[in-house]
Amino acid sequence: xxxxxxxxxxxxxxxxxxxxxxxxxxxxxxxxxxxxxxxxxxxxxxxxxxxxxxxxxxxxxxxxxxxxxxxxxxxxxxxxxxxxxxxxxxxxxxxxxxxxxxxxxxxxxxxxxxxxxxxxxxxxxxxxxxxxxxxxxxxxxxxxxxxxxxxxxxxxxxxxxxxxxxxxxxxxxxxxxxxxxxxxxxxxxxxxxxxxxxxxxxxxxxxxxxxxxxxxxxxxxxxxxxxxxxxxxxxxxxxxxxxxxxxxxxxxxxxxxxxxxxxxxxxxxxxxxxxxxxxxxxxxx
Amino acid sequence: xxxxxxxxxxxxxxxxxxxxxxxxxxxxxxxxxxxxxxxxxxxxxxxxxxxxxxxxxxxxxxxxxxxxxxxxxxxxxxxxxxxxxxxxxxxxxxxxxxxxxxxxxxxxxxxxxxxxxxxxxxxxxxxxxxxxxxxxxxxxxxxxxxxxxxxxxxxxxxxxxxxxxxxxxxxxxxxxxxxxxxxxxxxxxxxxxxxxxxxxxxxxxxxxxxxxxxxxxxxxxxxxxxxxxxxxxxxxxxxxxxxxxxxxxxxxxxxxxxxxxxxxxxxxxxxxxxxxxxxxxxxxxxxxxxxxxxxxxxxxxxxxxxxxxxxxxxxxxxxxxxxxxxxxxxxxxxxxxxxxxxxxxxxxxxxxxxxxxxxxxxxxxxxxxxxxxxxxxxxxxxxxxxxxxxxxxxxxxxxxxxxxxxxxxxxxxxxxxxxxxxxxxxxxxxxxxxxxxxxxxxxxxxxxxxxxxxxxxxxxxxxxxxxxxxxxxxxxxxxxxxxxxxxxxxxxxxxxxxxxxxxxxxxxxxxxx
Ligand code: SF4
Ligand code: SF4
Numbered sequence: 181x182x183x184x185x186x187x188x189x190x191x192x193x194x195x196x197x198x199x200x201x202x203x204x205x206x207x208x209x210x211x212x213x214x215x216x217x218x219x220x221x222x223x224x225x226x227x228x229x230x231x232x233x234x235x236x237x238x239x240x241x242x243x244x245x246x247x248x249x250x251x252x253x254x255x256x257x258x259x260x261x262x263x264x265x266x267x268x269x270x271x272x273x274x275x276x277x278x279x280x281x282x283x284x285x286x287x288x289x290x291x292x293x294x295x296x297x298x299x300x301x302x303x304x305x306x307x308x309x310x311x312x313x314x315x316x317x318x319x320x321x322x323x324x325x326x327x328x329x330x331x332x333x334x335x336x337x338x339x340x341x342x343x344x345x346x347x348x349x350x351x352x353x354x355x356x357x358x359x360x361x362x363x364x365x366x367x368x369x370x371x372x373x374x375x376x377x378x379x380x381x382x383x384x385x386x387x388x389x390x391x392x393x394x395x396x397x398x399x400x401x402x403x404x405x406x407x408x409x410x411x412x413x414x415x416x417x418x419x420x421x422x423x424x425x426x427x428x429x430x431x432x433x434x435x436x437x438x439x440x441x442x443x444x445x446x447x448x449x450x451x452x453x454x455x456x457x458x459x460x461x462x463x464x465x
Numbered sequence: 466x467x468x469x470x471x472x473x474x475x476x477x478x479x480x481x482x483x484x485x486x487x488x489x490x491x492x493x494x495x496x497x498x499x500x501x502x503x504x505x506x507x508x509x510x511x512x513x514x515x516x517x518x519x520x521x522x523x524x525x526x527x528x529x530x531x532x533x534x535x536x537x538x539x540x541x542x543x544x545x546x547x548x549x550x551x552x553x554x555x556x557x558x559x560x561x562x563x564x565x566x567x568x569x570x571x572x573x574x575x576x577x578x579x580x581x582x583x584x585x586x587x588x589x590x591x592x593x594x595x596x597x598x599x600x601x602x603x604x605x606x607x608x609x610x611x612x613x614x615x616x617x618x619x620x621x622x623x624x625x626x627x628x629x630x631x632x633x634x635x636x637x638x639x640x641x642x643x644x645x646x647x648x649x650x651x652x653x654x655x656x657x658x659x660x661x662x663x664x665x666x667x668x669x670x671x672x673x674x675x676x677x678x679x680x681x682x683x684x685x686x687x688x689x690x691x692x693x694x695x696x697x698x699x700x701x702x703x704x705x706x707x708x709x710x711x712x713x714x715x716x717x718x719x720x721x722x723x724x725x726x727x728x729x730x731x732x733x734x735x736x737x738x739x740x741x742x743x744x745x746x747x748x749x750x751x752x753x754x755x756x757x758x759x760x761x762x763x764x765x766x767x768x769x770x771x772x773x774x775x776x777x778x779x780x781x782x783x784x785x786x787x788x789x790x791x792x793x794x795x796x797x798x799x800x801x802x803x804x805x806x807x808x809x810x811x812x813x814x815x816x817x818x819x820x821x822x823x824x825x826x827x828x829x830x831x832x833x834x835x836x837x838x839x840x841x842x843x844x845x846x847x848x849x850x851x852x853x854x855x856x857x858x859x860x861x862x863x864x865x866x867x868x869x870x871x872x873x874x875x876x877x878x879x880x881x882x883x884x885x886x887x888x889x890x891x892x893x894x895x896x897x898x899x900x901x902x903x904x905x906x907x908x909x910x911x912x913x914x915x916x917x918x919x920x921x922x923x924x925x926x927x928x929x930x931x932x933x934x935x936x937x938x939x940x941x942x943x944x945x946x947x948x949x950x951x952x953x954x955x956x957x958x959x960x961x962x963x964x965x966x967x968x969x970x971x972x973x974x975x976x977x978x
Binding site for chain 2 (some may be wrong): 193195196197200201202203290291293294295296
C-alpha cells in the first residue's frame, strides 16, 4: 500500500492549552470553512504554486519549482516578516510540509516521555480522516506510544463516515459551534452548518464529545434567538461535555476583517449572564 | 585589634539588624580572630581571591555546616540533655521537635533540616481528625517561620501520600511563608499523582516544594537522606562538615594554555587545592574543636561522625565552558551548542573523578569521599552562573533544556538543581507539569524546581523571598524574569537587602562586617 501523507502546517511539541496535560499538537493544512476571525488564515488553503509569494518576498528567500511542485525556503535569509503569508491569494503558505505517518511517529517518539498525549488540529483535520486512522492505529500499536491520549480539535463540518473512520482510536473531540442559525453561520464562516449540528449530536451520542466551544462574535451570534437555540442545544448534550465560551480575539486576523469588534470583559460577562439566565453555565476562556 | 573594634561597633550600631542577628555577626567577627586551618599559601591565596570560596563558613569551624539529626531516633529515645522524654501523642511530638530544632547548630545558626516531617509525625496521629491535624500543624508551621526565620531552614515530605503531607501543602498555600523551604520526595511507585498534583498547585502559589527524584537520590546513600538548605542531599543522622566551592570561571580566566592543559594541569590543581581546604577544615572541627566529643547530639547518638562527609561544590561551569570554547576558536555557548555541552559534561566527569579519587578523613558516610555538589549560587556571584546551570535568559526550550542537563545529574550525590520557568497559563493545567516532571525524572534528573512568571515568590539563588516584601522593586516586569532571577546579578544583592529583615540568609550577610 502506498504510504499516506498529509500536509502539516506546524507542530507544537509542548502545549498546555490543547487538552489535559502536556500535549504535542499537530496542525494540518487546509480547511473547509473560512471564518472571519481565523487567526491562521494561511492554513485554510492549499498552495497552487503561483509564485506570488516568491516574487513578493523582500529577501528572495523563496524559490518555487512549478513542475515538481516544490518550494525551497531559505531559513537563513528569511526574516519571518510574513509578507508571503499576507500576499497569498489562496489563504495558503509556502511553509507547510508533506509528512508521512512514520515521520509523525518519530516526532512523537522524541518527546513521548514528557506528554500525556497528542492533539490534532487544523485547518480542518477531519479532511484527512484516512491519514488520521493510520496515524492513530500506528500509535495504538506502538508499545511506547499506545498509552498516549488522542484528542481531535475539529470544526465538525464533515459527514458521519469520517467520524466513524477514527472514532475507535480517539479519546475525545473538541468541536466549535460558530452559530446556530445557518444564515449567521454562513456570515461568519462562509458555509452553512447542517453537518456540524449533526456531528455534535453524533459525537455526543457516542460519548466522545469532550468539549463544545462557542466563539462569541458581538452583533453576530448574540441575538436572543441565537442564545436560546444554542442553550437548548447545549442542554441536550451530556453533562460530561465541557461547554465553553471563547472570546473572539482580533490578533492575527486578516485585514479585511478588521471591522470586527473584540468583546470587552464586561461584554463577555454580560453574554455569560444571558446564557446563565437561559439556564446554562459556560466556562470562559 | 583596631579593625576588629570597628567591625564590632559597626554591627552594634547597625539599625538593620535585630538583636539575634547582631549576635550572629559578632560571633563571626570573634571567630575571624583565629588563624585559618592550616593550608598551603597557594590555597590561602585562592581563598582570598575567591577562586576557592568557603561560603563565609568562618576561619575556625566549631560546628558542622549542615547537620541532619536523626529526629526519628530522638523521638523514640528522648533527649537527656534537653530533659525531653519520648512523646506519646501528636502535641507532645510537635512540642518535642520545636524544642529540639532550636538547639540544632548549623552554619546559619538555625537548623537547616527539620526532618521528613510527615514520616516523623505520622506515628502520633492516632485518632485525630483531619481538621485537628490541620489546626495543630498550622500552629507548628507558624512557630517554624517566626522562630527559625532563615530561608535555608528546610523540611521534607513524601514519598508516600499521607494526611500530614497534604495538610502541610494546604497550609503552605494558605500561609505563604518563606520559611520553611520544602521538598517533596517523589517516587513513581510510591507517590500518588494526586499528591504530586497538590504539590504542583502549591508551587503555583508559593514556589515550593522542590520535587526530588526519590529513587535516584536514595540510591546514593547508605541510610535515609534529607534534602536541606539549597538542594543539598545529605545523610540523615549526619550531614556535611563543610561545603567548599570552586569558581570554575576564575580558574578558566587564569588558565594559560590549551584545552588539554586545562584538563591535565589547571583543573586538577584547583580541585586538589579545594579538597585540601575541605580536609583542613574538617580536621579542625573534629580534632581541634572536638565537636563530636562534646555536642549533645553526638553524645546521644542523634548524629554520628560516621554519617558525615563533606561537600565539594563548584559554580560558573557555563562561563568556564564558554571561555574554553572561545579560546579553542569555537565561540559557541553552553546550553545552546552540542559541543559546548559535551565540554561541560567532560569537565564535570573529570571533576567527579578527581573528587572520588581523594580519600578524606571523617567522610565515612560517603566511603571516605566528599559529596559532589553543583552549588546553586549565592548573591555575591556577579559574573558566575550557579553550578552547572545554563545562564538565565539563555535557556533553550524545555525539552532541550532537560536533555542538556539531565545527563550529568547522576554525578551529583550531593545535589544539583536546575530551574525551569513556566508561563502562568500552565496554572490552568497542572497535569502538564506532572507530565514534564515525570519525563524529566525518566531522563535522569535528580531534582525539579520551577517558577511561574507571575509568582508572588521570587527565588534568589536557592531560597525564596516574597514579592510583597520587596519594597522598592525597580522596573517591575522588565527586570523580573531576567536580571532579577539571575543568581549572579548585582541587583539581586539590592533586592535581597530589601527583604523583610526578620528572615535571614546568612551566607551573604555573614561576611558583610
Ligand atoms: S503559498 Fe500561496 S502565493 Fe505562494 S505559491 Fe503557494 S499559493 Fe502561491
Ligand atoms: S516570511 Fe518574509 S522573508 Fe520569510 S519567506 Fe516569507 S516573505 Fe520571505
